[in-house]
Amino acid sequence: MDTRPTLRDVAALAGVSLKTASRVVNGETGVSSAKVDSVRRAVGRLNYRPNFTASMLRRSASRTAAIGAVLEDVANPFSSTLHRALEDTARGRQVMIFAGSVDEDPDREQALVTAFTARQADALFVVPASDDQTYLAAEIAAGTPVVFVDRPPVGVRADAVLSDNTAGAATAVRHLIAHGHRDIAYLGDLATITTAEQRFRGYREALAEHGIRPDPAHIVHDLHTEDAARQAALRLAGTAQPPTAYFTAQNLVTIGTIRALRSLGAHERVGLVGFDDFPLADLLQPAVTVMAQDPYRMGRAAAELIFRRLDGETWEPTTHVVPTVLIPRGSGEIPGPH
Amino acid sequence: MDTRPTLRDVAALAGVSLKTASRVVNGETGVSSAKVDSVRRAVGRLNYRPNFTASMLRRSASRTAAIGAVLEDVANPFSSTLHRALEDTARGRQVMIFAGSVDEDPDREQALVTAFTARQADALFVVPASDDQTYLAAEIAAGTPVVFVDRPPVGVRADAVLSDNTAGAATAVRHLIAHGHRDIAYLGDLATITTAEQRFRGYREALAEHGIRPDPAHIVHDLHTEDAARQAALRLAGTAQPPTAYFTAQNLVTIGTIRALRSLGAHERVGLVGFDDFPLADLLQPAVTVMAQDPYRMGRAAAELIFRRLDGETWEPTTHVVPTVLIPRGSGEIPGPH
DNA sequence: CATCGGCCTGACAACGTTGTCGAAATTGGA
DNA sequence: TCCAATTTCGACAACGTTGTCAGGCCGATG
Known part of the structure; x- marks a missing residue:
């Protein structure tokens, strides 16, 4: 009841050797049809299932799939x-x-x-x-x-x-610049993550191309949850000189930022491009422009x-x-x- | 190069028996510290990792974790x-x-x-x-x-x-009735799925309580993708007598229906309660009322x-x-x- | 010095399976 | 009837590991 049947049990019930039972179970040729039948019956009666790990062990050096x-x-x-x-x-x-x-x-x-x-x-x-x-x-x-x-x-x-993080981030930021933004905030994930770092680099490169020096107060790293992003965005947007656009470098950060802008009623006024697409981005008001990864x-x-x-x-x-x-x-x- | 070192290799390199190597690897007591050291060194040199499946096989009848x-x-x-x-x-x-x-x-x-x-x-x-x-x-x-x-x-x-599907669905539909709806459409997933069937039952029960006989044309089953749901909702909403509210019995169906209502500009006019919550439901316009599962x-x-x-x-x-x-x-x- | 007990150690078998190989059974042909 | 070729079958070992057990070594004790 507690232990599963093994090939030995099958062989015993079918009245054949272990090896013959193994042959039948593996569909090898060279077994008389009478024995094939009786092994098959035993397999059914005992509800035998081969032990895949033992099998792989024996076939050694091979795959566990x-x-x-x-x-x-x-x-x-x-x-x-x-x-x-x-x-x-x-x-x-x-x-x-x-x-x-x-x-x-x-x-x-x-x-x-x-x-x-x-x-x-x-x-x-x-x-x-x-x-x-x-x-x-x-x-x-x-x-x-x-x-x-x-x-x-x-x-x-x-x-x-x-993903092409650096180039993608630069494209996103250039897009905001092309739409008349100069004061573009960066909100990003943990700076220890390579992708976050690369996206930040793309952000800086795009600004540098246009001779824009970013406001250090408008750069926030290490936002790893939606809520951390929301609070950071609330802080930025509440200052006397808030950024006119945001580049949010990860999808949870994007969503948190949107929540913040909504709660301030600023979502129709400020620009936003997020890195990484997310479901329903197209149904929000305004719909969210993103650099989509695949x-x-x-x-x-x-x-x-x-x-x-x-x-x-x-x-x-x-x-x-x-x-x-x-x-x-x-x-x-x-x-x-x- | 192609085959991983085994405990036998470790034992050979350390100059001890297989069993002693096993003891060290498993942290058993009763091995002289000199041998412990030499086995540890051999493990490090060969980058030995125990074969978990072989180990579980031997400890037999036990767990694979x-x-x-x-x-x-x-x-x-x-x-x-x-x-x-x-x-x-x-x-x-x-x-x-x-x-x-x-x-x-x-x-x-x-x-x-x-x-x-x-x-x-x-x-x-x-x-x-x-x-x-x-x-x-x-x-x-x-x-x-x-x-x-x-x-x-x-x-x-x-x-x-x-989940409490039947009761939950009934609650959702009662909510729409309480807000003045009588002609409530049902859009649901594959009828073969028990949960879909139960939600449909809840829908009928809630209507029956109020003596409402649903319009068979406003009941659509077997919607398994967002797009199938969208098309079904488009069809319903385009008729001469469209439903005044929708009960959508699964999250993709809910989203597909929202897309359809949006494209017709009807989303601010008709009632909608979805079964199963989904991310950003609260950020849509209008925000989506749901029966949330957990x-x-x-x-x-x-x-x-x-x-x-x-x-x-x-x-x-x-x-x-x-x-x-x-x-x-x-x-x-x-x-x-x- | 002989004996004992405790500590280390390794030989062996086993987990469930399959590859190898030789033996037995069967067949065909002379 | 007998021999050889062929087919069918099973004993055995092995995969990498660990449980069991017996043996060797040591110091301590009488």
Whole structure:
């Protein structure tokens, strides 16, 4: 009742040897049809299911048909779209996905990777949170495909699939400048995150191109929740010289900022471009202009790199950049004073 | 290079027996500190990681510390919140989550369950898509904890965590009636899904209480995508006698309906209550009144049932109902003609 | 000096499965 | 009838790990 039947039980019930039962279960040829039948019956009677892990252990050095996905937060739309893309690619190959959330905690990143490798995951799909992945060097050297997604690896050479953060951010900010804004605030995620840093760089570059020196008081980093962003935006908008436009460098930050502007009744007056699209952005009033990433395409690309490596292809680690695209919807086209 | 070091390699390098190496790796007592050191060094040199599956196999009948989650769609906010709740509960116990999307495909449900049990998942967290789970009977009888979430099991007795669909739907519809509506349309998901059926029942019950006979032309089932819902709503709203209010029984249906009403400019005139909350519902114009489920709480409750069973507690299968709550935000308070 | 008890250590078997290989059973042909 | 070729079958070992158990070593005790 508490222990599952093994192949030994099946063989005993069918009156054949262990090996013959194994042959039937694996559909090998060279078994008389009488024995095939009796084994099949025994399998049905006992509701036998092969122990996949034991099987993989024996077929040794082979695959567990499982991939570990180290994500930022499985419940965040960006992460879950990556997850879904990976799953869709894996589905045709009968590969299962282990998924876990890191929540920007470096220790948790390593704990998850360790848990996945201890379970012999065939490959790793990693959105890194820490600033050092040297701990993965041995794993990569041992031949496990590892793909970094959204953020590049540090300390190891491995495939990566990234968004064009710097250029995308610059495009967003140029768009606001083109609509007459000069005093453009930057609200961004934790400065430790590479993508946040790159987007900030794009922001500065675009301003510099036009000889604009940003007001340091209008630059806020380390906003990791919607509410932190809301409060920061409230603070900025409440000053005597509020910014005429906002570049919000992450989707939760964008939403928090919108809430703040709404509550002040300023949402129809100030410009806003967000980095990363989000559901219903087009239904808000005004609709939100964004630099859209394409997380599904990123996930798909990363999954393909993984499977090509699993299929035995080899190449020098490459970085694949997925372009971002500006989607003008209204909030970014509100004119500024210039 | 291609094969990972085993404990045998560690033992050889450290000049000790396999068993002694095992003892060191597992932190057992009774090993001289000299040997502990040399084994530790060998582990470091080879970057040895224990093979968790082999270890679990040997410790036999024991746990793999992995739970399989059969979800509707990992990228859907409802599913991903369930996933996250499960993960949060599992995290403290070092248990990993296998997750997969079913997409309402009954075959896929069974394929996922089979994949998870073949990998010796300790327990299953299932949002069922099919109308028959008898195939799980043997697994449950064998003692594997299985919890059904959002939809009840059919053909087997097992724990379930459900939303209060019928009562919630009735409350939503009564709310519209109280605001003066009589001609209330029902737009719902696939009629094969139990939750859709229950919500439809709640809709009819609430109308019946007030002696209202719904117009059959204003009842549309089987809307499984946002766009299908949008088109259905466009059709209804374009007739000579359009409904004065809508009860939309699922979040994508709600959003599709909102898009349709917007495009007709009717969104400020007709009543709307959606079942299941969604992000930014409060920022739309008008803000959307919903019957909110609490997927995080549902996932948490289901996870707790799983872990209590894994801890050895036993009880007769129970059904846990998580209440839904009406959140009036505007769209449901638009007055009707009565 | 012989004996005892405690501490370390390693040989062996086993978890559930499959690859190898040789033995047994069957078939066909002369 | 007999031999060889073929088919079918099962004993055994192995995958990487850990539980069991017996043996070796040590100092302490009588």
